[in-house]
Structure formats: C-alpha cells, structure tokens
Amino acid sequence: HVQLVESGGGSAQAGGSMRLSCAASGLDTSRYTLAWFRQTPGNEREGVAALFRDGRQYYAGAVKDRFTISADNAKDTLFLQMDSLRPYDSGIYYCAASYNTVWGWVLLKPTEYNYWGQGTQVTVS
Numbered sequence: 001h002v003q004l005v006e007s008g009g010g011s012a013q014a015g016g017s018m019r020l021s022c023a024a025s026g027l028d029t030s031r032y033t034l035a036w037f038r039q040t041p042g043n044e045r046e047g048v049a050a051l052f053r054d055g056r057q058y059y060a061g062a063v064k065d066r067f068t069i070s071a072d073n074a075k076d077t078l079f080l081q082m083d084s085l086r087p088y089d090s091g092i093y094y095c096a097a098s099y100n101t102v103w104g105w106v107l108l109k110p111t112e113y114n115y116w117g118q119g120t121q122v123t124v125s
Contacts, residue, residue: 002026002115004095009120016085016124022078022095022117030073033098036080037110038091039119045094047108049080058107063089085124092119 008020020036035050049069050058057069068081078095096113106112 002097004097004115004117006093006095006117006120009093009122011123011125012085014086014124017081017083018085018122019082020080020093020095020120020122022080024076024078024095024097027076027097027115028073029071029076029078029097033100033107033112034069034071034078035096035098035107035113036069036078037094037096037108037113038089038122039094040091045110047110048093050107051078052103052107053101056103058103060108082122087124090122090124093122094119 003025005023012018033053036048037045038048039045048060048063049067051069066084070079095117097115098113100112
C-alpha cells in the first residue's frame with residue numbers, strides 16, 4: 001500500500017522560507033519520478049518541481065531559482081525548499097510519485113502521476 005504524507009506547511013511572510021517534506025511508504029523513491037504540485041481554489045493543480053529518477057530536477061518557470069526539490073532516498077522522503085516566498089506561492093502543496101520515464105514538460109503534468117499525498121497548506125502574506 002503506497003502512502004505519501006506531506007508536512008511542513010504553514011504561514012510565512014513574503015521573502016521568507018519554508019521547507020516541505022513528503023514521507024513515502026510502500027514504494028522505493030529511488031525508482032520513481034517524484035514531484036510537488038500546487039493548487040489554489042478554483043484552479044487546476046499545477047506542477048511546481050519534479051525530481052527525475054536519475055536525479056535531474058525540473059522546475060516551473062515561476063519557481064526556478066527560488067525552490068529546490070531534493071530527496072533522501074535512504075529515508076524515502078521528498079523535500080521542497082522554498083525561498084524568497086511570494087504571496088502567489090500560496091496554495092495546497094501535494095507530493096506525487098510517477099512511473100514516468102520521459103524527461104521534459106510532462107514531468108509537471110498531473111495526469112502523469114500515479115500516487116498522491118493529501119496535501120499541506122502554504123500561506124504567504
């Protein structure tokens with residue numbers, strides 16, 4: 001049984017930092033593409049950052065150079081370090097895992113992902 005559990009959300013001021021974690025169980029994170037998505041009310045879930053199975057990182061343009069995705073495969077945990085936060089970074093953040101083996105923009109496409117966490121709220125003001 002695969003389970004993804006996010007933590008680390010909360011409130012922050014613009015310009016501040018926050019680190020999200022996603023604990024995975026039931027899967028070997030080193031064998032999956034992992035990603036973070038964000039959703040705001042009335043909007044579709046959008047890809048923020050992805051960690052390809054070979055370690056390469058892929059970012060949405062709006063967060064590039066501010067966010068960093070990483071993983072501790074020994075602990076099956078995914079992270080998202082968010083710096084220089086802006087109000088539009090607010091939303092519910094979800095971690096996800098995919099069997100995907102294709103590099104590129106599809107890494108930020110929600111339909112490519114097989115497993116999802118329940119989400120954690122991030123509010124930047």
